[in-house]
Amino acid sequence: MVVRSNSATAANIVSSIRPVGDLVSTSDPPLIVQTGDIGQVASVTEDFAGCNCHALIICSPDRRKLDGGFLAWLLNSDYGQEFLHLVKTGALHPHLNCGNVKFFSVLVPPLDEQREISAYVEAQRNKIEVAEAKVKTSVATMTEYRSALITAAVTGKIAALQ
Numbered sequence: 001m002v003v004r005s006n007s008a009t010a011a012n013i014v015s016s017i018r019p020v021g022d023l024v025s026t027s028d029p030p031l032i033v034q035t036g037d038i039g040q041v042a043s044v045t046e047d048f049a050g051c052n053c054h055a056l057i058i059c060s061p062d063r064r065k066l067d068g069g070f071l072a073w074l075l076n077s078d079y080g081q082e083f084l085h086l087v088k089t090g091a092l093h094p095h096l097n098c099g100n101v102k103f104f105s106v107l108v109p110p111l112d113e114q115r116e117i118s119a120y121v122e123a124q125r126n127k128i129e130v131a132e133a134k135v136k137t138s139v140a141t142m143t144e145y146r147s148a149l150i151t152a153a154v155t156g157k158i159a160a161l162q
Contacts, residue, residue: 030072
C-alpha cells in the first residue's frame, strides 16, 4: 500500500526514507514486513526510491558481497520463509525482531553469480506470470463460450444432434 504524505511529514521521519537497492521485507535491498503479515519481502525499486517505509526491517547488506535482489529472492524462498516464521514472536500479533533476523545464514556465491541467479529467477517468474495471464484469459473466454452455448441451446438456436 502506498500512502502519500507531504514533504514536512516525510522530513520528520527521514531515517525511514529508503534508497534503491535497500531490502525491507518488500523492496531492493530487501525490506521485510516486521509486524502483521510478516515475511513479505521486497526490494526498493526506482519507482519507490525516496519513499518512507514503516513497520519494515531494512536489510542493507554489504553491497560488495551481497546483492539486495539476491537476498530478497533468498528470503522469499521456502528456506527464507521457514526461517522468518521460525524466529517470529507473538501469537496474536506476529512480529519479527531485527536481532533474530540477522542470524539468517546462507551460502553466498560471487556477486556476478548472484546477479545471474536473480536475473534467471526473475525471468522465470515473468514467464510464469505471462502463462498465468494467458490461462486466465482462456478460462474467461471458455466461460463466455459456455454461457453462449447454453443460451443458444435453451432458446432452440442449436439443432439437436441425431
